[in-house]
Amino acid sequence: MGDDGTTAGEVGTAPAPAAPEEPDVLRDIESRTAAATDWSGHRPDGLPDGVVRARSVDDVVRTLRWATATRTPVVTRGAGTGLAGGATAGAGEVVLDVRGLDRLVEVRPDDQVAVVQPGVLVADLDAAAAVHGLMYAPDPASAATASVGGSIATNAGGLRCAKYGATREAVLGLQVVLADGRVLRTGRQTTKGVAGYDLTALLVGSEGTLGVVVEATVRLRPRRRKQATTSAFFDTVADAARAATAITRAGVEPAVLELVDAATLEAVDAALGLDLRARGAAMLLAQTDGAGAESEGRAVLAAVSPWARGVETTTDPARAAELMTARREALPSLERLGRAVIEDVAVPRSRLAEAVAGIEEISASTGVRIAVFAHAGDGTLHPVVVVPPEQDVLSGAPWDAACRIFSLAQRLGGTLTGEHGVGLLKRAWLRQELGDVSMDLHAAVKAAFDPLGILNPGKAIVDG
């Protein structure tokens, strides 16, 4: 029976459905300006028409029913820390801000599960898990400011994903409001489960184009109490990459394995008055964790030593924090040199040195300053393009350099985006990476979820 007392079969006698109630749309310039862009630096044409600040699942349902009835394009927005323009919104669009759905519903330590709303910050979820000796494994660098909802929308990665998986591997189930306002539940509370298609994984990383996540059931894992941290300096990036391979060959699976290039070391030196660059032209930081952390730390030390100029392993947390400085301060140090845009290409791990060399070439030939640090454990590189504050990063030589980097990654058998998403900025390289058949299927899957095309139109899965 429908709400109005008719059954689905009684089409002839049913009254026309009432026009859905309009949600509370903020139309002031300030709200619309604040909701127009994200951390990508992209400025859309004009401002969104309005902003809905949802505080409940019902608010989201009401907004999407209204949007469907009025054919209004909706851009869902979390904390706005996205780097690919996925949450940018312009004229003709309404922003659905879900930060107000910020309840950490429950942590069930014996099931190693938490239930959260999308507005909870990633770091707050992890902190809630920590109370029970558990961790939420995905650790994007933006964890302290990024929302769980946004991290699900982009399948956010982080440092320790090579060992513990990205956001997709941590999400067991979702509650999602579809474009027409229907509420979909996907997945389950259990670690395993194979009833039906994996719609959970399909929604993770879909960048707001398939539905609006209003609740997530996520997996927690035991928090590792022990850690061993190794820092090593090398004459060349190629040597650092060889050392990373040697760690792999030794059978060690570090939780963190970061490579830092010379340009980054120089920036950190300039910012903090250190002399890291004098110690080598590349640095590797490895962290092993868990009950075997110490013996694995020794294995890392042995593996990298033949290639390294200097190497140190510690289990002391204070010293470990010092060793990690170069990585932790990399982006802030580069941002002191100008406007910095961070990319996220990924390549097969054996191609890491080639990728860094290729990026250095691109920097030299375009005259654009590019520093690189990388998750060597999973082949994700973060080339940081730095330009003077007054220059636009998304056009001219800087953007040309970024585009060449995307192509380079694809040529090396990798991807143009390892963990930030396609958003608005990388659409031009999508078809080349996915192929025509895949692009056709993406459109068909999109139509299955959102036949009117009102959810984040023009982003993530279409040619740009």
Added chain:
Amino acid sequence: MGDDGTTAGEVGTAPAPAAPEEPDVLRDIESRTAAATDWSGHRPDGLPDGVVRARSVDDVVRTLRWATATRTPVVTRGAGTGLAGGATAGAGEVVLDVRGLDRLVEVRPDDQVAVVQPGVLVADLDAAAAVHGLMYAPDPASAATASVGGSIATNAGGLRCAKYGATREAVLGLQVVLADGRVLRTGRQTTKGVAGYDLTALLVGSEGTLGVVVEATVRLRPRRRKQATTSAFFDTVADAARAATAITRAGVEPAVLELVDAATLEAVDAALGLDLRARGAAMLLAQTDGAGAESEGRAVLAAVSPWARGVETTTDPARAAELMTARREALPSLERLGRAVIEDVAVPRSRLAEAVAGIEEISASTGVRIAVFAHAGDGTLHPVVVVPPEQDVLSGAPWDAACRIFSLAQRLGGTLTGEHGVGLLKRAWLRQELGDVSMDLHAAVKAAFDPLGILNPGKAIVDG
């Protein structure tokens, strides 16, 4: 330009497409009988009309083009070890047997990646990884006889999934032939990557309803050299479950954590002349691995001891194999007592003891013998229904008992299938678990991939 020299726009002048070539369809009774069923024990109505034994991707493409042109339903088949009837085929259907695509294309140890065709056996893939000190983590009990393709179609689990993930977590990319013969590539060679929807995860576990996997790029991980194995006996299943929770609370993540009930212990005793049942009414087997295996083994020992009647931890491989006997020999021992059908419900881990108690009640009230062993680390239970050889398992009291178990698992917040799939046999419980909105979306996604509905019709995602 099309193959015939026309462009897509020149519809008016293009000749009608030639009828697709018919593939080599075996029509003899022997081939059709061998391809009609799997290990579920289900007997479909009649025999499939024919069998295509594909030896190449081209064979698969040709078969599906022909099937699309002739609207012939196609049931894709691997090694036929499925337990849910997903690969059974009857009158009006043609079986596409892909065991002949059995090439292990490459192992790239430094990338920790392997590329395989679907006919490779799971154990053979793991053995190829072992040569390089690596492992293929998913370890279904049928690994020695199950094909990689079938394990992808069902998102197969296994003992060590709680720590290392199921098949979905191990598959990085796929090459898939779609219903109309187009070849789709999904995913990538890198651990991370977020360009486009996660069609890889959507295809894993889709039980042959969305496409035919002809190649998979899978992730390998370092093979763990060290292991510590603990066996513990308890007065009750509830105590064993409490001990499993105590391991969780101790922050240990065992690679293997198996619970074995009294009925299973009795069967193993009867088969092997042991006295396990005299030592307790439930048994827990825990295996920690990696560099911290030994210290984690001690932590397991300390965690379970307060609940246990007897407990032993060893790092000696021979003794470990002895301790694992009860689990390894569980199914063979139960199969000596009659026809055994193994189910695979899953519940949140904290509900494990309730689930076992509920199954014992179902056994008592239906008079059907049911033994249980479980992956306590992820809440997956294997209730084994044992009937006299002449009795049908899939009807009458035995099937009634199985159905009650499915409902029990759903009532406890779990799923009717943790790792075997829905196939043909569990469709009646699917809507109850997924809900109407999800069922609608499943149909829409299916239509996006297979608009004519020729791939494994009537299985996995539809009401039965």
